[in-house]
Amino acid sequence: MTGQDVDWVFADLAQGERAHLTRVQVAFHPEALVLGMPSGEQVTWNWNNLRRLPDQADRRVMVLSRKGDPLTRLYLTDQAAQKFVTQHARSLRKRDRATPLSKVALWAGGAVASVAAIIFLLVPLMATQLAEILPPEGEKALGDTTFEQIRTALSQTGFEDRLRICDDPVGSAAMQAMYTRLNPDADLPYDVQIHILDHPMVNAFALPGGRLVFFRGLLEEANGPDEVAAVLAHEIGHVVYRDPTRDALRSAGSLGVLGLLFGDFAGGTVALFIANQLINASYSQAAEARADDYAHELLEKANISPVALGTFFERLYEEHGDAEGIVAHLASHPQMADRISAAQAAVDPNRDYDTILDAQTWRDLQTACGGQGNHSSSIVAPDKKPWSRTE
Structure with a gap:
């Protein structure tokens, strides 16, 4: 096979645009390989640009590509043609220069920056609007x-059961009395529901749609009803400003983006993550300060000292250190000292403050989870409706 005396042989060409193979003729010249296309066009492949690719399906076939065009491939089956290519193409085994690591790092950094911009900028903005x-x-x-996700996640008896909602009527009435005394006048489109869950975690949080959740551990750790009232007022502030809804939407949006990247489309992980985020709600500093200000005003209006909002967290942190629940959240918050100072500054030194519950009613509230069965109930406010059974 030399010069113009070479005969044409048949081969298959894949041009990369689709999986279809095109039957072509191939002629071999000392200076290049020439492809005869079905249209009559002739395409020249220089020997120095030819690269051989391993063919996993049939080792008897020689698979050729061109430098800079790895998607276009020529499949040669003629043994004499393969021998001629091997003799003339000196760079068959040569590997083309890979993409520089600096460029790969640049692309990767751009991709990470794009995802970060979506999660930390676009998603929060959309969550606020939604x-x-x-x-x-x-x-x-x-x-x-x-x-319900939270009740299931915190249950110690398995996923078939849910964490018990304390239903002691006397303790329920005590919590209702505390809410009534605070008497928030926010014009909400739904009733506020307050739940006490039978769990030792020292925590309280707000959920979308006006649900306020207290854990038994917080009631047991509080020194007096004013500390619980301060936490209640703070969580009411989050409901008024719809912080839980915004946080849930932000978490769902962020998990949705990550789900697209890593393949979790089932939604179960998203739901559990949102539940965990709301248990350990860590709103922005602006949202926390706003809820604190709302609590100060609500407590002052009810003639309860606003200082209780700071002293409870300060005392628990001193006693337990970096514990779980609300103590950990407040302790890790970079503005904890400022928030305690703000609560102290909200106190009127010329005013004689009351306590929100008398001694007996306070004992009723602290023992709201004691000796109860597996029934559940909820407080509905501000319409002062009695506790209603919910399962």
Whole structure:
């Protein structure tokens, strides 16, 4: 096979645009390989640009590509043609220069920056907008679902059961009396529901749709009812400003983006993550300060000293250090000292403050989870309706 005396042989060409193979003729010249296309066009492949690719399906076939065009491949089956190519193409085994690591790192950095911008900038912005327009029914449904997820996640008896809601009527009445005394006048599109869960965690949090959740551990750790009232007022502030809804939407959006990247489309991980995020709610400093200010005003209006909002967290942190639940959240917050100072500054030194519950009612509230069965109930406010059974 030399010069113009070479005969044409048949081969298959894959041009990379589709999987279809094109039957072509191939002629071999000392200076290049020439492809005869079905259209009559002739395409020249220089020997120095030819690269051989391993063929996993049939080792008897020689697979050729060109430098800079790895998707276009020529499949040669003629043995004499293969021998001629091997003799003339000196760079068959040569590997083309890989993409520089600096460029790969640049691309990777750009991709990470794009995802970070979506998660930390675009998703929070969209969550803020959606929280303002989400229908009350949708917001309440989100809170209801998340509440049951939390009860299931914290249950120690398996996924078939849920954490018990304390249903002592006397303790329920005590919590209702505390809410009534605070008497928030926010015009919310749904009733505020307060739940006490039978769990030793020292924590309280708000859910979308007006649900407020207290754990037994917080009631047992509090020195007096004013500390619980301060926490209640703070969580009411989060509900008024719809912080739980915004946080749930932000978490769902972020997990949705990560799910697209890592393949979790089932939604179960997202739901559990949202539940965990709301248990350990860590809102922005602006949201926390806003809820604190709301609590100060609500406590002052009820003639309860606002200082209780700071002393409770300060005392628990001193006693337990970096514990779980609300203590850990407040301790890790970079503005904890400022928030305690703000609570102290909100106190009127010329005013004689009351306590929100008398001694007996306070004992009733602290023992709301004692000696109860597996029934559940909830407080509905501000309409002062009696506790209603919910399962």
